[in-house]
Every structure is written in C-alpha cells, then in structure tokens.
Amino acid sequence: MAKVNIPNFKLNNGRDIPALGYGTWLGFDDKTDIDMTDLPKLVDTLSYAIDIGYRHIDTAHLYRVEPEVGQVINKKIKEGVVKREDLFVTTKVWQHFHREADVEVSVRASLRRLNLDYVDLVLMHWPMSITQDGVDEKIDYLETWRGFETVLKKGLAKAIGVSNFNVEQLKRLLANSKVVPASNQIEINLNLGQKELVDFCQAHNIVVVAYSPFGTMVPSHAAPGSPEPKLNNPTMVSIAKKYGKTVTQVTLRYLFQRGLISIPKTVSKSRVVENADIFDFVLDENDVKTLAEFDNGYRTVPCSFWQDYANYPFEKTDVKLEIPLALRKWKNGANQDID
Numbered sequence: 001m002a003k004v005n006i007p008n009f010k011l012n013n014g015r016d017i018p019a020l021g022y023g024t025w026l027g028f029d030d031k032t033d034i035d036m037t038d039l040p041k042l043v044d045t046l047s048y049a050i051d052i053g054y055r056h057i058d059t060a061h062l063y064r065v066e067p068e069v070g071q072v073i074n075k076k077i078k079e080g081v082v083k084r085e086d087l088f089v090t091t092k093v094w095q096h097f098h099r100e101a102d103v104e105v106s107v108r109a110s111l112r113r114l115n116l117d118y119v120d121l122v123l124m125h126w127p128m129s130i131t132q133d134g135v136d137e138k139i140d141y142l143e144t145w146r147g148f149e150t151v152l153k154k155g156l157a158k159a160i161g162v163s164n165f166n167v168e169q170l171k172r173l174l175a176n177s178k179v180v181p182a183s184n185q186i187e188i189n190l191n192l193g194q195k196e197l198v199d200f201c202q203a204h205n206i207v208v209v210a211y212s213p214f215g216t217m218v219p220s221h222a223a224p225g226s227p228e229p230k231l232n233n234p235t236m237v238s239i240a241k242k243y244g245k246t247v248t249q250v251t252l253r254y255l256f257q258r259g260l261i262s263i264p265k266t267v268s269k270s271r272v273v274e275n276a277d278i279f280d281f282v283l284d285e286n287d288v289k290t291l292a293e294f295d296n297g298y299r300t301v302p303c304s305f306w307q308d309y310a311n312y313p314f315e316k317t318d319v320k321l322e323i324p325l326a327l328r329k330w331k332n333g334a335n336q337d338i339d
C-alpha cells in the first residue's frame, strides 16, 4: 500500500497541524441540497486516507457527515492504525449557533455525533449569524467568540479558530478578545491568492487553511465562464511536466510553499495518494512567479446570497442568487436527517 508522509505546521497553541488534510464537504446536488450520493465512497476513501498516512480531517456540522467521519476515526483507532492523539480533527459551528451559550451546545453535539471527547480545532464557520428561518440575527461575532473561548477552557477543543473572516474582522477580533484564533480557514487557490489576508494572518501567527484549493480547475467547481487555469491549461501542463507531477499537485505544492495548509476533498483513492504526493519537489522561483500571475480575485465560493447579511465578509457583487436549500432550514427539517 502507498504511504504518504505529510509534514506538520505549528499552531499558536504549540500543537502540530498536518500541512495537508482531507476535506469532507460533498457539494450540492441539482436541487442545491447536499449531494449524499458519494457518502459511502467518502467513508471508504477517508478510511484509506488514514491507512496511508493522512492525519488531518476537516469536517463541519453543516456537512452532515460527522457521524460517518466519527465512525471511520473510531474504527481506525480500534484497529490500532492510529491513536486519537495522532489525528487532527477540525469541525465547525454553523450560523444558527452564534449566541455565546449556543457555541458549547453546538460543539457538544458535534462531539456526540463524532463520538469523540474533543476536537483538535473548532472554527466559527462564518462571521454572520442567521437563524434556521434565514433571519439575520446580527449577533456580534465577538459574542460568539466568547463562547469559543469557553469551549477551549472546558477542553472540548484543543484550539479555536475562525473561517471566512476578512482582515477588518480579524483586527477587531484581536483587539477585543483574549484568545488569538489558531487558524483562519478561507478560500485560496490559483485564482484567489488572498495575499493581504494571508500576510495579516501569518504576521499574527494565525495558520491559514486553504479551502477549495483547486478553485475552478476541477469540473465540479468550473462554473460557466469561470477563469483559467483549468486542468488542461497549457502553462500548468508544462510546469507539471517539468517536475514529473500533475497539474493538481503543482497547485497544492504552490500553496504549501506559501505556508498554507490545503484540505482537498476527493472520493477517489488514487487522488488521495496523488494529493499528498507533493512533499518531494520544490517549485522554482520562476514557476512560483508564473503561478502567482493567475491570481485575479475570482471567488469559487462567493456566497453572494448572503451579501446583505450583517458581517458578510466579501466584496458585494451584482449577482443575487437564492440561498441553496442545503444552507437553509435543515435542523430536523426536510434535508438530511441530522440534528
């Protein structure tokens, strides 16, 4: 069996975090509900990923897969493949749980679904607070963060962090709270370099985790009219050929050389190996410069349907879409049956 060797970065709490993780968001179906078709494959691939050396798993309440992710983890511990302390498990608190006291409720429910005593990192999924009925609650994320500090103090999470926070929101959080977030999980890929935000985080010892690291490169995220590079982009293909790697490996390696952690999602065993086989080559300065030139600020995950909500973190656009079903009322609702 192939084995992968993934190095660690350090969090500001002194703990290690593997520089590459396994993403568990299954994406939307054609009704914008979560597409659960591949859940059995996700379980199988995650199990394989742990067998070959993945130690970092990224999940969230929203993804509706915490029970299955927890089953895989506990099975691997039982089989003696890993010990709990070898794994780095991240989950996230959804927008319905932004009142200070609700953060602990959400984290305890995640732990119950995962069947774990603690997570290594828990993130505020978004800075906005929205009820299950889609009402903008306008709860200050400073209040929510106090709930995160409590969860940390109680040992339910070894580290706390945020996701989708912009520079202004981070500055305000740092100026008004006790614990510096260990991480900010944001979209970063070749189209969206996020230099200013990454520089800010790195200057403040906040580890940056890049979600949707392939951007529009992969067919599932290549909306009509979305920019290059795609998998067959000639510049990418020629750089990949030079190093004897694939275009996706060059992309993940580029992010790693920027000091970023990537959490690609795949339900393919060969890709799980491919995505982690990026630690044995170094992109040279010229290629790094060429890759940086793809940055055009294009967001794969703009979530512009939330742009009128308080604390929406991105630039507003003219595109106003309906909120996807999977992100609307779902607790005990018509969607996947998870509390």
Ligand code: NDP
Pocket: 022, 023, 024, 025, 026, 058, 059, 125, 163, 164, 185, 186, 210, 211, 212, 213, 214, 215, 218, 220, 221, 248, 263, 264, 265, 266, 267, 268, 271, 274, 275, 301
């Ligand atoms: P990714 O950039 O990981 O792209 C996933 C897609 O790429 C899938 O269609 C997958 O297909 C394909 N793929 C994976 N590896 C390869 C490869 N080597 N070659 C070709 N295609 C490949 O996007 P995600 O949006 O899934 O982001 C990754 C993770 O980040 C999520 O799973 C989630 O954990 C997290 N996330 C967090 C967000 C947040 O708000 N904090 C928002 C979005 C994501 P296949 O499965 O068929 O291999």
